[in-house]
Amino acid sequence: MRHVAISSDLWTQARAAAPPRPPKPTSGDSRSFRGDIEGMRAVAVLLVLLGHAGVRHLPGGFVGVDVFFVISGFLITGLLLHELDQRGRLSLTDFYARRAKRLLPAAATVLVATLLLTYFLLPRGRWSTTAWDVIASACYAMNWRMAGESLDYVAANDAPSIAQHFWSLAVEEQFYLVWPLLLIALGWFARRRGRGGRGLYLSGLALIAIPSFAWALHVSPTDPSSYYVTTTRMWELALGGAVAVAATWLSRSSRLVAVPLAWGGLIAVCASAALIRTEAGFPGYAALGPTLGTAAVIAFGPAAGRAGPALLLGRRPLLYIGGISYSLYLWHWPLLIAAQAHFGDLSVGAGLAVVAVSAIPAALTYHFIENPVRRSPTLAARPPAALRVGAVCTGAAALAGLAFHLVVPSTTGPAPTSTVIMGQVPGATTQAAPPAAPGAAALGSAPRTSRAGVPVDRVASITPEPVTAAKDTPLSQTSKSCHVELESSTPRTCVYGKQDATTKVALVGDSHAHHWLPAAQAAAEANGWRLVSYTKSGCPFLAAEISLNDRPYSSCTEWNTRVREALLGEDRPDIVITTHAEYPVMGASVPNRQPALIRELRNTWNTMITGGVPVVVLRDTPLHLKDVAECVSKNPNRLTKCATPRAEATGRGGGPAQEEAVKDLAGAHLINLNDWICPADRCAPVIGGVLVWRDAHHLTATYSTTLAPQLGAALKPVIAKL
Missing domain, CATH: 3.40.50.1110 (SGNH hydrolase)
Structure with missing residues (x-):
């Protein structure tokens, strides 16, 4: 199973009070609640979940990650631009406080639960690796760990990590270490020149997107690690950011143009999931279908109005799934891996059942952890307090992983012995079986008739x-x-x-x-x-x-x-x-x-x-x-x-x-x-x-x-x- 993860995004406080059905979009303000975008989040997470469950007709369900990157780039950039327009400056403390509230409590909850699932359901041989995966995920470095694993032929044959879906969250947060700083610099330069900043912001995004896409085209055909690294993924987030910068202009598009382009974008996303059969080449040319398709839905949705994809994407079930999509993704993968480890390879029906069950902890996490923390008046009024909450969540998850590695025994008995053979170059050693374990010698000279080769239970x-x-x-x-x-x-x-x-x-x-x-x-x-x-x-x-x-x-x-x-x-x-x-x-x-x-x-x-x-x-x-x-x-x-x-x-x-x-x-x-x-x-x-x-x-x-x-x-x- 290919592992992908959803991008998290920040809606404004207005999102919490948003109506259940989307109003007709009339502006390009990326801060206003967009039911079509919430529905796109639902479509994307469903593609990912169904693909992970093994649905045969969706071999390219992993394109959901590309959809989420574009959505996140649009929403986050829109929030940053609004703050620049309203206040003339960006508060990095406020920005990272909002992200800490949005991401870290739910992530820490799932990571700790993942360790419990590992203890009770995963073989001991996976415990140590899982502990380090949890630490890397808590520190938003899982994408680089996965990139290294993709180049390790031996590790490539291992069972998938129960925490590997955190890789794309790491990509996102690494991107947002750079993008706000660049926006601040570009905004300062625009004020110095006495000019509007939209053109400069597009230039800044181009400085990120063009080299990133070029690098993706260069390495993705031959390098499997390119799927995970930040340098090949930044162009997707930048594409969403570019749509946010140009949102006002795009919202004035003719409906005759906007409607077919917006629907065409949704069709391109779904067609990509059905037609793309390999992750090879991602995120290069093959990623243009889901990313440009998502950008088209976002860009032309306001001008298309209810004649556009909002007609479908604004339905109540999709709105709810889109709302819980972050928690839904966090939960579904650990449950799938735990079920697979316990019951063996899952049929499509069993995989779909596990995905359906994952909606229960996802909904509970959304209603009792995500929303209370995100809507907390105290944390909203005190961004440093929100940062401290985020730091506690990150530290707790990382320390839990470290404690699991150090305290919980992952092996029983001594490690294999090794002996050095004389006359070899340094490092050229071999492992020898103890005399009490004869191995193949127990078969004698007629192995096919030897009882020593017949399987026994103990x-x-x-x-x-x-x-x-x-x-x-x-x-x-x-x-x-x-x-x-x-x-x-x-x-x-x-x-x-x-x-x-x-x-x-x-x-x-x-x-x-x-x-x-x-x-x-x-x-x-x-x-x-x-x-x-x-x-x-x-x-x-x-x-x-x-x-x-x-x-x-x-x-x-x-x-x-x-x-x-x-x-x-x-x-x-x-x-x-x-x-x-x-x-x-x-x-x-x-x-x-x-x-x-x-x-x-x-x-x-x-x-x-x-x-x-x-x-x-x-x-x-x-x-x-x-x-x-x-x-x-x-x-x-x-x-x-x-x-x-x-x-x-x-x-x-x-x-x-x-x-x-x-x-x-x-x-x-x-x-x-x-x-x-x-x-x-x-x-x-x-x-x-x-x-x-x-x-x-x-x-x-x-x-x-x-x-x-x-x-x-x-x-x-x-x-x-x-």
Whole structure:
């Protein structure tokens, strides 16, 4: 599920006393209550909620965030301009006091409730991460945390954060740290020149919008973090601000022009939610539909009158949903994630039920927290007091997150042990299973008939602890000394085993190659080989360009070029070991993805073979549809619930394409060790006392280490023929 969050906005005090149905708009004053805008808020939040619930016909429900950014930019800028017109100056204290009253009490309430939901319903493995997410959300920095997570391939495979919807609130508040200061400067300059300030304000917004939109166009096609960062989102808020600056002029538009443009804007928003199927490219060209559509509704609504979208958007149900939209969004996402964690993947009907239930705490929060604080005469008369209330709310939420991290135990038992193998470069370490946990060795020489591989409900002990399994990775990835992350295209290598060995082996590929590193390293040590690792997150050993998150993965293509040059250079290995997950080749249609991948794999491997370097393909490991470690942590006495049918698990991932690509390719050898990973008809989550999987598709480093004898035995005949 894509996570989006609503923009919060400030209505004036008149909003609280607004009539239930909108009067015919006659002016461009953004301070007057606009039923069509309140209805647009309802449309936007409904798109987001229905999209999160999994409604198939709204794949682009995430465009609701773009709608809210434009609305917020319009309303906030309108309030600031009114204050400048009336008083000739802006009070930053008053401005931030209003925002503190509007945002922080409800946000703090939901964040504390989120920690309670986490404690009672989420697996312990998520507790620590959730605590830090709450702290980041309370401090309005969640968007930067999400941007970093989007570039972390391992984190990208984790379950969605229960607090990640706070990212767009962070974007907004960061924008409003800049915009009032710029308005003050422009207003001062306008007074000095003795000129009206509207043209200067538009210029100021252009100074923000044009570079921001240009940057969004530049980075959004290839960089998934661009979805979250403030620099690519400011143009959307600035667009709403520009409509507020020009509101008086726009309100004089001809009704013949205004009516079709306003309706066209509403249609553009809804069509975007129905037709846009990927977040790739956001917030670039693809975001113009919902943003310009929203701007059209706001800009031409007054001139269109009741012949415009206000006819629909001013209905009582939409007005009420728009009124509670901030609280509704704050509540619906934590409840969805908690329900998903407790009950498993939700059907569309179940998701819609959770969304409907979230209206109850949302309405209570709106009526008993939002409105009382926002309408408080004491806080209205004393802005510093309102700021103190906001500071208390922020501090309470942040301290609650910190206390949850420090006080509530998120693990049980010791962390996995690690041992250092002599003769390696710094940072090149591996993890070893304790002697009491034999792992794959428990299967003996006939794993398919061994009872040790049959799933059972309970085992005496599990290594590593399921709640810490996500960290049971080859330590080179943890220290980032050798494994290359998503954004980098520069190969980094680590050397293992015997430095002056006559047999030189290279391990090359993505994180699925990397999770074999402990086994390959131990095999190299045992057989006197020299092992060099070349691994990169989400990047198979492939000459063709692939897509990642529906974007061209250009850093992978560059990395591959450099790796091939190294492998065919002076220090070439005697053999290359490679494996990978399944990836779409750029330009290949969905039905042709696997044939295209097979073709490109053969081309890449043939290049190595022609250059004198044989290729060993490690058949990809089984792929589950659930996080196995998380399932085990939730079901320690019913481990069979975490067992996936072997035929299903081995039929997914990169394995089928690898088997086809290696056929009749001289110089390429296929090694399939899945009998020691999933030996029975269902894949046991624990074998020989060792947890096999750290997530849905990566081996734990501990179990990988126990596969070293099998990997070494399979490689010896191939190496002997060199």
